[in-house]
Amino acid sequence: MLGNYIKLTIRSRRSNILGLIMLLLLSAGILSCKESNNKIENNTQDTPKVVITFLPVYLFTKAVTGDVADVEILVPPGTDIHDYQATPDNVKAIATANVLVKNGLGLEAFLTGTVKNAQNSKLVEIDASKSIKVINDISPVEETNEKDHKYEHTAGNPHVWLDPVFAKQQVINIRDGLITADPGNKTTYQANAAAYIQELDNLNNEFRRTLQKTPNCTFITFHDAFPYMAKRYNLKQMAVVEIPEDQLSPADVQNAINAVKKYKVKALFSEPGIDNKLLTSLSQDLQLTVYPLNSLENGETNPQYYFQAMKDNLKNLATGCK
Ligand SMILES: [Zn+2]
Secondary structure (H helix, E strand, O other): OHHHHHHHHHHHHHHHHHHHHHHHHHHOOOOOHHHHHHHHHHHHHOOOEEEEOOHHHHHHHHHHHOOOOEEEEOOOOOOOOOOOOOOHHHHHHHHOOOEEEEOOOOOOOOHHHHHHHHOOOOOEEEEOOOOOOOOOOOOHHHHOOOOOOOOOOOOOOOOHHHOHHHHHHHHHHHHHHHHHHOHHHHHHHHHHHHHHHHHHHHHHHHHHHHHOOOOOOEEEEOOOOOHHHHHHOOOEEEEOOOOOOOOOOHHHHHHHHHHHHHOOEEEEEEOOOOOOHHHHHHHHHHOOOEEEOOOOOOOOOOOOHHHHHHHHHHHHHHHHHO
16 A cells, blocks of 8 residues: 555656656747657556456565556455456456456456456456366365355356465466566566565465364364365365355354264354354354454455465464364
């Protein structure tokens, strides 16, 4: 946020200086008014405009671009990405962008018509999940239900960013896409991505070291967002929830009770900031503590927020699995 603010200030100052020069040239009768306008427009167009669908891919993209691109988020944090409806502003943003970055895996269903309506033939699209092997089935508890919750109409579970190793692949995909779209800033993209990837490697090591102490820890979530993280670190996620995530219903509570009885469930995890009476009474009945587990679909727009939230997740996983 601060970065954006500073950038805007610098740019408007640059425009002022340019404006002053134009004015001097104009008064000397060298340039026509029309030409001076074009010059300013061209100058603005030098900075690539990158629009990003939602928070996790925004964090990764911002980490790679640093200050060399204008970045804009389409789905503001706090708005549910799973059943998001596009706005006219989204169409406008895509229409004037050079690059569009999405998570992919069917998560951004709203993009299909939106990109078409934007009619931007120069748009470069980056699918951050390219070449990531997806998990198609949802977590075990669901399969015992009569309701069919498989990701039939999408390309698998989309929550790949919650596995630091796949997050690294997403950063690499974003970096390579940006280099293709804007080769002039190649060295910046490479250096920024390398620094962020180093942090992701460290995070992965920290997860591995910590969670190898609690192998096969079985936990219940109310948002089927953690199968990749669970698979990576040898944990077992049981997701008790509708897809996309709904309010917890009495049927969900019954499913959770059944799962705790059937499997040796160690912990319950809920999204941070959710105060749900059903969940509280459920945890009391089951004598299990509820810990927050952050899916990063909501939060701060600073790229470092990923590490902050993931380290909190690790802390809560380790405590819950003890
Ligand atoms: Zn989700």
